[in-house]
Amino acid sequence: MERVRGAGTVLVVLVVLGAPPAAGEELSGVFEDMAKHECHFINGTERVRFVERLIYNRQQYMHFDSDVGVYVGDTPYGEFQARYWNRIQERLDYFRAQVDTFCRHNYKVFTPFSVERRVPPSVSILLVPSSSQPGPGRLLCSVMDFYPAPVQVRWFQDGQELPEHVVATDVVPNGDWTYQVLVMLEIPPRRGVTSPCQVEHVSLEHPLSQQWEMPQDIVCSKILVGVGGFVLGLVFLVLGLGFYLREKRLSRRRLQPLPVASGPAGIPQSIPTQSSSYSTSFQNAKNYQTDLRTKKNQGDLRVKKNQMDLKAKKDWVDLRAKKNWGDLGTKKNERDLRTRKNRVDLRTKRNQTNLRAKENRGALRAKKNGTDVRVKKKQVELKDKTKQVDMRAKRNREI
Structure with a gap:
């Protein structure tokens, strides 16, 4: 139909x-x-x-x-x-x-x-970040600028359709006799797995399919993050193990008893030791330990700062996505207002046309009524003349 x-x-x-409201008052x-x-x-x-x-x-x-x-x-x-x-x-x-x-x-x-108009859709796939769910983000299939409105959008993964993990918006009019729809895949993308978005529309002879694969920069960034974490952990492990062995060696030297020898007068004398060198090395070890702790704290601060920067960037991306959705809603409202205004203009023009037609019909009726009055008047005059002629004829006959 x-x-x-x-x-x-x-x-x-x-x-x-009844009275018009004054400035600042609200309508009742x-x-x-x-x-x-x-x-x-x-x-x-x-x-x-x-x-x-x-x-x-x-x-x-x-x-x-x-x-x-x-x-x-x-x-x-x-x-x-x-x-x-x-x-x-x-x-x-x-x-x-x-x-x-x-x-x-x-x-x-x-x-x-x-009815006969056909506009094929344009299909694109975007990676949208998600703040509520972990992972690199979610895939969004954007189907834009098509007519008429009925359209079918399906997500596939490794040749199998995914009907249960898909969220779609309503078909939204653009205001220029075209429509758009957004369909999101809730399953996060994985490396090596293709996720095509297939669109079926009456303007297409064959279904239109758009594939998405994980970009190489995302894969490389994940590899670099893993390798960097492993190297950093290995460095901390080596430093900790070296510090532990050094402390253990120094503690053993401090616990050894010093040998005692008798002097020429029978006064015990201690054998000269390297206590000053030991204290110096102990102080150096303490300084080294302090430096290690300072560097570790600085590294922790850098990690926390990077985490805060990543979180701020993520929040900023979410805010930008919300703003884009808000802009889409504002554009839709503006298009609806234009459509309503156009409908009001069409109605006004039609009412004006009807009024002109009624005025023309009224003028025609008035002309017709005037013509009828003149005809009736002439008929009455003809009747009067006929009566006068008859009267004259009767008089002539009587004479």
């Missing part, structure tokens, strides 16, 4: 209190009265149905269906209005004729860019 809708919207804002109430026109086509223009819907504050209170031919009330107030409008035969004839004058006529206009 092909369906083309022509809709016009008229917004009426009323103030409940806002009400919306909308008329919506629809054309339903079945098998082209073989069968056409025109529907007018009258809505007040998002509630339909009356509608006109060309298959029924009269207004039908959907609420008690709508039933009252339907009885009034059904008594105006000219209005009923006008809306019954909309099947041909509005629907079938506009079908020829809308068909080239609404």
Whole structure:
């Protein structure tokens, strides 16, 4: 079933209190009265149905269906209005004729860019960072600028479809008679595993597939991080082991007893030792240990600083992604506002055209009425002249 809708919207804002509000005051109430026109086509223009819907504050209170031919009330107030409008035969004839004058006529206009129009999609795959889940990120398949709206996007991995690990947005209109959709794969990418995104659309003769493989820079960065961590750990292990063996050797030398010898007067004398050299080496060892601790603390500070920088960069990327999503929402709202404005303009132009047509019909009726009055006047004059002629004839006969 092909369906083309022509809709016009008229917004009426009323103030409940009656007087216009002064500057700075808020409105006490806002009400919306909308008329919506629809054309339903079945098998082209073989069968056409025109529907007018009258809505007040998002509630339909009356509608006109060309298959029924009269207004039908959907609420008690709508039933009252339907009885009034059904008594105006000219209005009923006008809306019954909309099947041909509005629907079938506009079908020829809308068909080239609404029914027969085909715009193939453009497909790209992006690696989006994820702050809530570990890993390098998630794959996002972006399908842009296609028409009509129905489209099917599927993710594959090693030749198998992944229907359960996919999150997709709604098909979003761009405002220029094209659409877009985003489909994310929740499984993180792995090295050596291909993840193609396949798109099927009526404008494509064959499904369009876009593959993604992990870039070499990501693989190299992971290898470098692993090798750097291993080398750093090995250096700390060697330094710690050397420091432990040095301390153990120095402690053994300090615990050895010093030999005692007797002097010439029987006074015990100690054998000269290298205590000063030992104290100097011990102090050097302490200084070396202090330097090692200082270097280790500096290394820890650098690691913490790098971690904080990575976290800040990750937060910045998340903020930028959120901002991009917000910009997409803002653009969508602007497109919706433009579409609504265009619909209001179309409705206004149509109302102006209807007013001109009514004025022309009124002028034609006025001319017709003037002509009828002149004809009647001439008929009366002819009757009077006929009576006068008859009177004269009677007088002549009597004479």
